[in-house]
Amino acid sequence: MDIFISVFIIGWGLNSFTQRDQQVRIALLGTYLAKFKIEKLMENLIQGYLRALGETDPERQEDIWNMLKTAETELREQFNAFVLSFSKVTEPQARVSRLPFALPYTAKWLPGFTFDARKALSIHAHAIAQAATPRDGRTRKEQAFTMMAELFLMQHTCHWYCRSKMVASARLMAQHKSPYAQVLASVEPSTRKAYCAVVGC
Numbered sequence: 001m002d003i004f005i006s007v008f009i010i011g012w013g014l015n016s017f018t019q020r021d022q023q024v025r026i027a028l029l030g031t032y033l034a035k036f037k038i039e040k041l042m043e044n045l046i047q048g049y050l051r052a053l054g055e056t057d058p059e060r061q062e063d064i065w066n067m068l069k070t071a072e073t074e075l076r077e078q079f080n081a082f083v084l085s086f087s088k089v090t091e092p093q094a095r096v097s098r099l100p101f102a103l104p105y106t107a108k109w110l111p112g113f114t115f116d117a118r119k120a121l122s123i124h125a126h127a128i129a130q131a132a133t134p135r136d137g138r139t140r141k142e143q144a145f146t147m148m149a150e151l152f153l154m155q156h157t158c159h160w161y162c163r164s165k166m167v168a169s170a171r172l173m174a175q176h177k178s179p180y181a182q183v184l185a186s187v188e189p190s191t192r193k194a195y196c197a198v199v200g201c
Contacts, residue, residue, distance in 0.1 A: 026162045028093060032086045041075040042151050049144040065140050072132040072147070079154075083125040087118050094118045098200050100166045115199045117161045123198065124154035127191040149186035152176055153195070156183065 033039070048068045055061040086094075095114040131147040138146075152172060159168035169180040184192060184201065195201075 022163055028089065029086075029158065029162055032082060032089075035085065036078045036082050038075065038078050038082060041071060041078060042155070045071045045075060046148060046151065049148060053141060053144065076129050076132045079128055080125050083118075083121045086121060089118065091116065096120075096161050096199075097164065099164070101164050117157065119198045120157050120195065121154070123191065123194045124150065124157060126194075127188060128154065130188060130190075145186065146188060149183050150188070150191060152178055152183045153187055153191070156180060157199075 045068060048064060048071065052061050052064040052068065055064060094117045095111065096117050098113045098115060127150045128147070131143065131150045134143070155175075156168045156172050159171050172178055172180055172183065184195075187195070192201075
């Protein structure tokens, strides 16, 4: 009975500290994101891509693609500004646990099992800018799929920062019906290489 009580108290304490740590992270990231319209732009862009991909009339499809160029440019600019703003947070605030589950104060006690969210977000900013830029040999459909993968991976990093890798992957599956491994395999090879060098894959 004493062992059971001790385990319960330890578990309750860890859970309390974990929740407090996550609330601080959510509030911090939210403070920076509140200055921008990134989430709304991302939602509109993904919906626009799905409309264009489902359109059977080539002329109407082209009209949708053209309209989406403005949203792509705005999202790229907004996300770049956000990353520049977030780069001002201190390193302890930016460290993220590489462990699949959440543990409090991992950055303090297990720094070797963490990565810098500022670096990861900078990689995402570059990837979004690259995906938004037309390129010879890449169709508009291929560009849209690449951009969606880059956006999903960026969103995964934000959720990972706030909660844990396990929660982020579960949300990715619930929101976009896309497994983390599939999204990672769908981004540009340069993104995947740089991202894995920071977070570990």
